[in-house]
Amino acid sequence: MLIDNLYIDIKKPFDIPINFRIGRQDFLGKDMYGEGFLILDGTPGDGSRTFYFNALKATVLIAKGQSVDIVYVSDPKTDQYLPSLHPAYYDSGSAGRTYIEHKKRLTASNERGFWVYGRNKIFEWLNIEPYYIYKKEEEYIGIDEKYINTFGIRTVFKVNDFTLRGEIARQIGKYDDGGKKIRGVGGYAFAGYGFKNSPLTPNVEVGYVYLSGDKTVSNDKDEGFNPLFSRAPQWNELLIYTLIPETSGKGGPIPGYWTNMKALVANLKIYPFKNADIKLSYQHLWADEQIQSSSINSTYQNMFSYNGKNRGDLWAVIGNYKFNKNLDGMLQIEYFEPGDFYKDAKNATFIRWQLQYKL
Secondary structure, three states: OOOOOEEEEEEOHHHOOEEEEEEEEOOOHHHOOOOOOOEOOOOHHHOOOOOOEEEEEEEEEEEOOEEEEEEEEEEOOOOOOOOOOOOEEEEEEOOEEEEEEOOOOOOOOEEEEEEEEEEEEEEOOEEEEEEEEEEEEEOEOOEOOEEEEEEEEEEEEEEOOEEEEEEEEEEEEEEOOOOOEEEEEEEEEEEEEEOOOOOOOOEEEEEEEEEOOOOOOOOOEEOOOOOOEOOOOOOOOOHHHHOHHHHHHHHOOOOOOOOOEEEEEEEEEEOOOOOEEEEEEEEEEEOOOOOOHHHOOHHHHHHEOOOOOEEEEEEEEEEEEEOOOOEEEEEEEEEEEEOOOEOOOOOEEEEEEEEEEOO
8 A cells, every 4th residue: 555645735824825735746737847848757666656746835826827836855765754554575485485675666866856937828829937946866876966957948839729839958967976067958849730620630740859968978077868857758658668778877777767869759649539539659769979888787788889879760659548437548559660879679569558447
């Protein structure tokens, strides 16, 4: 048994225009920060089971359509605040059944931080969201602490059926091992159009994603982009597992560490009938920087060519269907053809399906 969400809300105490939420909470749905580019999953180590953050959030209500969130979070590697009621298991070895204390790994490091995030509806057709995020990562395997400052802005422009959305973030910081610097850049831009009066009401969008990579030739600077609190599937789910060997020295064995990537993305979403939608996606992927063999664990040395940047091509289809108000289902299929960034790599297929029942 685990506790997913447990918090208290305090709204406008003493008529002060501030709302508070204190405790274990998700930043999803209406509480989501942009598209989850940097803030999404506080517990990436357990996959999609939970997304919670242990957080203190204050929302300052400035005016209609304008607010600022000030948030402090603390997410340890294993749950220390509301641990599972039965965190242990029995191990059957040669010596018989042994009782072993076991705690689920939730993050790659002990993570703490805070952010200031503004939401501004300038016009009906323009939203601007500036932010600052501070994050401290500590107790990696063989890695000293990291301190990361991220300054960014997200903008959404929407007129009738046309949408233009984008986000850019700049990262500066250091490792606590003599002052190795952190210098990263990441962002994306997408343009979309919805054909509401056409059969299947298709929505088409094209976009570009950029996450800086580390040149790995400098010992005093790390230029790789850090996804902060968003180690989760963003543009696809298959590729996050191929990134593990590249980032195991930075973020541990937990997947979802998005970095050193450029992508050209085309998406088509259609609605074939009521309560159903299908998304088709094509992605051409590159590495921003070539990697060096010295930066890769010996276990994965033969996985990379070390002389190419073409990651490859990925096709994906995701179908969703809502059977009734309580039951819905999803089928996801991804197919990846690796490029010359990898060595002797085979094509890969990822399939996921689920049925979800809500009380």
